Amino acid sequence: MKKAVILGERQSGLVDVPDPQPKENWAVVKVHVVPMCTEYKAWVAGSPSEYLGHEAVGEVVAVAQPGRVQVGDRVVVMPQYPCGVCESCVAGDYIYCEHVVSLKEFLDTPEGSATYAQYLIKPDWLLPKIPAGMSYEQAAIYCCGLGPSFQAFETMQVSAYDTVLITGMGPVGLGGVINAKYRGARVIAVESIPYRVDYAKKLGADFVIDPRASDALEQVRALTGGKGVDMALDCSGTVPAERFCINATRRRGQVTFVGECSQELAITVSPDMIRKGLTVRGSWHYNLNNYPKVMQVIQNSPVAGQLVSHTFPMSQIQQALELSASHQCAKVLLKPWE
Numbered sequence: 001m002k003k004a005v006i007l008g009e010r011q012s013g014l015v016d017v018p019d020p021q022p023k024e025n026w027a028v029v030k031v032h033v034v035p036m037c038t039e040y041k042a043w044v045a046g047s048p049s050e051y052l053g054h055e056a057v058g059e060v061v062a063v064a065q066p067g068r069v070q071v072g073d074r075v076v077v078m079p080q081y082p083c084g085v086c087e088s089c090v091a092g093d094y095i096y097c098e099h100v101v102s103l104k105e106f107l108d109t110p111e112g113s114a115t116y117a118q119y120l121i122k123p124d125w126l127l128p129k130i131p132a133g134m135s136y137e138q139a140a141i142y143c144c145g146l147g148p149s150f151q152a153f154e155t156m157q158v159s160a161y162d163t164v165l166i167t168g169m170g171p172v173g174l175g176g177v178i179n180a181k182y183r184g185a186r187v188i189a190v191e192s193i194p195y196r197v198d199y200a201k202k203l204g205a206d207f208v209i210d211p212r213a214s215d216a217l218e219q220v221r222a223l224t225g226g227k228g229v230d231m232a233l234d235c236s237g238t239v240p241a242e243r244f245c246i247n248a249t250r251r252r253g254q255v256t257f258v259g260e261c262s263q264e265l266a267i268t269v270s271p272d273m274i275r276k277g278l279t280v281r282g283s284w285h286y287n288l289n290n291y292p293k294v295m296q297v298i299q300n301s302p303v304a305g306q307l308v309s310h311t312f313p314m315s316q317i318q319q320a321l322e323l324s325a326s327h328q329c330a331k332v333l334l335k336p337w338e
């Protein structure tokens, strides 16, 4: 099969590797659509990478034993290789599993883990079926499109009574706009790139604030009767945006971080948390039991279908990564057989 790899700084290409073979409850999926995520960062940084991607949509083509999926099933591919038996896994919170399975140990080869590939291998319980009538392309926003904000809003119980601030209008932040509007909330988006400002408005953001404006915080206050927003979600993974979320949220409000960030955020417990009564949490991906609800958003939101801005054949991996790195896009899809 063919898979895409990063060869060096702004260099990528396709290589041939052996097809994965099914084993025990691990099924082989023919990948029809690969939603692109943050892989472009390694391409920009020049970090060679042989196993790209964690999101995929496709069709089961081989199983080793009867189980939860059958050949021909249309499925989405959940990320990671969690153990399936620990407390977190059993509760559906498999993303927090501390006993992730090593492909190299289980299969004697790491091949089959990449999603930027024509085939991959996955435990059957991480291959939920795509509802009838939904295309592979529609299902492709199930992961780092709608997923992170879905779980954050579910946990914060965002509803039509709330004003929600969302910082960073990349694919995850734009997915946040879709989820927040689906729940009836009023949305204040924060973004500076014109393409993404326009995209947020197209998906229904009620207001978009430029974080570079010296009065950005005052603008949020003016829109919320001087109090601040009820909830805030950071999707940018930058410290200034995280700080903005804390400052812009009202007393007794909630802040959730879903944007990956390794920089230190300074929080002063008394003024930021105790005396504001603020709840600040991190959230990664979504509970597997919420998969049907995420599918409902895809089926019923009038704008969910607009989250994908571009589709490339995988043979044009260079152009696809170039576009992702430019930020002149929303969710970008690859077609590994084209």
Ligand SMILES: [Zn+2]
Pocket: 082, 083, 084, 085, 086, 087, 088, 089, 094, 097, 098, 099
């Ligand atoms: Zn586990």
Ligand SMILES: [Zn+2]
Pocket: 036, 037, 038, 054, 055, 143, 144
């Ligand atoms: Zn992702």
